[in-house]
Amino acid sequence: MKKNLSFATKKFKNFKEKSILIALGGVIGFLNGFFGGGGGMVCVPTLEKVLKLDNKRSHATAIAVIFPLSLISCAVYIFKGAISSLPLLTVGLGVLLGGIVGSIALKVLPSKVVRIIFAFVMLAGGVRLLI
Amino acid sequence: MMIFLQILFGVLGGFFGGLGMGGGTILIPMLTIFLGFDQQLSQGINLLSFLVMALLSIWIHARNGLIATKGILWIILGGVIFAVGGSFLATILPSVILKKCFGAFLCVLSVLEFFKAFPKKKKT
Numbered sequence: 582m583k584k585n586l587s588f589a590t591k592k593f594k595n596f597k598e599k600s601i602l603i604a605l606g607g608v609i610g611f612l613n614g615f616f617g618g619g620g621g622m623v624c625v626p627t628l629e630k631v632l633k634l635d636n637k638r639s640h641a642t643a644i645a646v647i648f649p650l651s652l653i654s655c656a657v658y659i660f661k662g663a664i665s666s667l668p669l670l671t672v673g674l675g676v677l678l679g680g681i682v683g684s685i686a687l688k689v690l691p692s693k694v695v696r697i698i699f700a701f702v703m704l705a706g707g708v709r710l711l712i
Numbered sequence: 713m714m715i716f717l718q719i720l721f722g723v724l725g726g727f728f729g730g731l732g733m734g735g736g737t738i739l740i741p742m743l744t745i746f747l748g749f750d751q752q753l754s755q756g757i758n759l760l761s762f763l764v765m766a767l768l769s770i771w772i773h774a775r776n777g778l779i780a781t782k783g784i785l786w787i788i789l790g791g792v793i794f795a796v797g798g799s800f801l802a803t804i805l806p807s808v809i810l811k812k813c814f815g816a817f818l819c820v821l822s823v824l825e826f827f828k829a830f831p832k833k834k835k836t
Contacts, residue, residue, distance in 0.1 A: 617759050675724075700826045
């Protein structure tokens, strides 16, 4: 009887965790699609808190989670004619170059200073877009 | 000149993305503010360039065994459905409205980022 009960609670816990994962996935997908990015901001903490992954693994896994979501979102953006090809090529080329440099710099730069600069730039951008 | 700026902003966005801090949150506002792109175009470009970068990162991380698989299918399941809804909504909204929504989103994220830079309790 006791064994049965624990089995039932385990089953319930499992179900609860799945529901939480699906719901948070929905939030990640919506934000990432609506804002064209930023899904990682919710995905990384989700992986850390719910799936109990360490920081490094969470960051790496988040990319793999967001990839299919972005793929779908891209399809919608293209289908609705929101993307033109010329700026895509030039900006995309830059992103690729910068991305490679950034990944290398990750090992050298002090994260706290970069974080604060990053936060200031984001705040400035956010305020500028709002007004 | 325009092309030069496009590449430059791409590099800056990619740089922060490579640092693992979300390049889009830098790239999208730069494209919209300084180059006058439609908010939807900026976001779409970010999505597409993320895909290319992500392929590279996933390949490298997978080789280092850093990608966990347990449970992530549930997140993806919920995510894919709402990704369609979110993207659709973004493409039908007027660019000016979407721009303001994005601005508010950035403000919230930047506050969270400040908190992350100064953690209250030490994490083990």
